[in-house]
Amino acid sequence: MTTSTMHEQFQVLLEENKDHNCAGLGKDHICVKIVAMAELPSRFGDFHIVAFENNRDGKEHVAITKGDVIGASDVPVRLHSECLTGDVIGSLRCDCRDQLEAALKMIGKMERGMVLYLRQEGRGIGLINKIRAYSLQDEGLDTVEANLALGFRDDERDYAVAAHMLMSLKIRSVRLITNNPKKIQQLTDYGIKVTDRIPHVMEPNDHNLFYLQTKAAKSGHLIDFSGKEHFKEQDDRPIVSGMSEEQAKVFNE
Numbered sequence: 001m002t003t004s005t006m007h008e009q010f011q012v013l014l015e016e017n018k019d020h021n022c023a024g025l026g027k028d029h030i031c032v033k034i035v036a037m038a039e040l041p042s043r044f045g046d047f048h049i050v051a052f053e054n055n056r057d058g059k060e061h062v063a064i065t066k067g068d069v070i071g072a073s074d075v076p077v078r079l080h081s082e083c084l085t086g087d088v089i090g091s092l093r094c095d096c097r098d099q100l101e102a103a104l105k106m107i108g109k110m111e112r113g114m115v116l117y118l119r120q121e122g123r124g125i126g127l128i129n130k131i132r133a134y135s136l137q138d139e140g141l142d143t144v145e146a147n148l149a150l151g152f153r154d155d156e157r158d159y160a161v162a163a164h165m166l167m168s169l170k171i172r173s174v175r176l177i178t179n180n181p182k183k184i185q186q187l188t189d190y191g192i193k194v195t196d197r198i199p200h201v202m203e204p205n206d207h208n209l210f211y212l213q214t215k216a217a218k219s220g221h222l223i224d225f226s227g228k229e230h231f232k233e234q235d236d237r238p239i240v241s242g243m244s245e246e247q248a249k250v251f252n253e
């Protein structure tokens with residue numbers, strides 16, 4: 001598919017989305033519409049970026065797409081929840097950036113695929129509350145206790161937005177890039193056809209070798225060397241290439 005026809009396809013979608021307003025998905029009746037698209041060459045490959053507007057809470061979500069995805073079947077898809085501290089600043093309190101980079105690298109080499117970048121910072125509690133939770137963790141609470149102390153459930157994430165984005169792009173079926181079967185269940189419940197699961201495997205580097213080391217020392221959670229558990233923002237742990245099956249299994253429990 002050439003770029004010009006991609007643009008033409010997006011123009012048609014944009015026109016169709018102009019007045020879109022449906023009953024919405026999930027408990028919050030989320031409805032999104034496509035409002036803009038552009039080419040996005042990146043260090044991980046040549047992508048397009050598609051911007052969605054959420055007509056319920058004004059949040060701006062994006063799909064980073066590779067190749068001809070509109071109306072396609074069996075599209076490899078990675079769901080990534082926004083993490084400013086990890087994705088942008090490279091925080092070591094979480095592994096979000098490693099996961100995002102691994103997904104973009106993987107999809108960048110594929111014929112087609114996409115990352116849905118979901119604006120549900122800090123497991124859905126928002127940036128300020130996430131930093132408040134970090135602060136409580138600094139004082140010794142664990143991640144779950146910190147969230148509960150702030151009045152949130154352990155995990156406020158919801159994939160209704162992701163499901164609607166896939167519908168907006170007329171994706172017929174997806175191959176979900178995840179190590180977490182629960183994510184497949186959630187999307188399926190929202191009416192997305194998931195035909196396959198692609199394991200999310202990261203290549204080891206100086207950085208994520210840390211997972212293997214902590215895994216070897218502790219039981220499945222990301223814990224720094226002073227013994228504090230890190231905030232788990234993405235809901236499935238990546239498998240680091242070279243990790244034994246046993247390690248990977250425990251890692252995802």
Ligand SMILES: [Zn+2]
Nearest residue numbers: 021022031032
């Ligand atoms: Zn809608």
Ligand SMILES: [Zn+2]
Nearest residue numbers: 083086094096
């Ligand atoms: Zn993070």
